[in-house]
Each structure stands twice: as C-alpha cells, then as structure tokens.
Amino acid sequence: MQLKRRINMPTSDQAFTKKDFQEFLASSKQKPNTLTVQIEERKAIWLNSLESLYIKIKIWLQDLDVKIEERQDSIYEQFAGEYKVPVLVINFLELNENIGFFPIGMFVLGADGKVEVAGRFSKVSLIEKSWDKWEILKITPGNVERTELTEENFYKLIKQMVQIGN
Secondary structure, eight states: OOOOOSSOOOOTTSOOOHHHHHHHHHHHHHSOOHHHHHHHHHHHHHHHHHHHHHHHHHHHTTTSSEEEEEEEEEEEETTTEEEEEEEEEEEETTTTEEEEEEEEESOBTTBSOEEEEEOSSOEEEEEEEETTEEEEEEEETTEEEEEEOOHHHHHHHHHHHHHTTO
C-alpha cells in the first residue's frame, strides 16, 4: 500500500530546482495554518473577555472617587507570540493607593486566562474559569482560596488589598 503525499514532492530520482522550491514556499504561504487561525480566534475572545471584565469593574467603581487609567501593554505567550493587552490601573484618590490589573495570558493551567491584580502591598490573581466567568484566586502557604468575582467580592478584595499597608 502506497501512502499519498500531501505535498507534491519529487521522488529521489526527480530534480527539484530552486524554482520548484520557491513555488513550494509560495503555496505554503497562501494556506493559513489551522493552529494559527485557532490561536488568533482564541486571542480575540480573550481580549473581548478582558474588555468585558474592565467594563464591569468600571461600572462597579462608577460613583467612587477614583481615577481610572487604561493603557496597552505587551505580553508574550509561547503559542501566541507577543501581542497587546489592555491594562487597567485604578487610583483610589482618598486612599492614595493604586491597584493594577495586568493580564498574564490566555494559556494558563486550569483556566481560560489569568489577570494579576497588584497593589502596593499584595497581589492576587483573577482567573477566567470559563469565558467571561471570573474567580478571585488567593494563594497563601497551605491554602488556595477561590471565590467567584461578584461586585461584593470585588469590594472585599480591594478593601483587603489597601488595608494591608494601613
């Protein structure tokens, strides 16, 4: 039984010229890599999910004395390469405290994404358990605590993060 070849490669007794090789390269470029397409689709979902998370946070902080800064940062992931992600920094003016939301990546073990929440004295993680469903992940020696990210749990988290230094 003879196996079919995916690429029309010459057999060992046929010539394979530079022109043949250039045609091979050109035809390979024209076909999108399925894995690349899947990663780009996943990246688009991940970036939309980050935007959705930040909108939710801004709504929760709407009537408070805060200054919210958004910027773009670059991250690198092995399969996705380098790409831009939104970063959210909240300045709690009355407390003179900043808390930043820094995306870590979409390829994390046990989740669809991870965001580090960092203040002056502590940091915790938000993990996206499934698309647009976030949990607060606190890891301390001997303990892992996961809590659904709700408006009330968000306020508790921020209070704990800014109280550590006071």
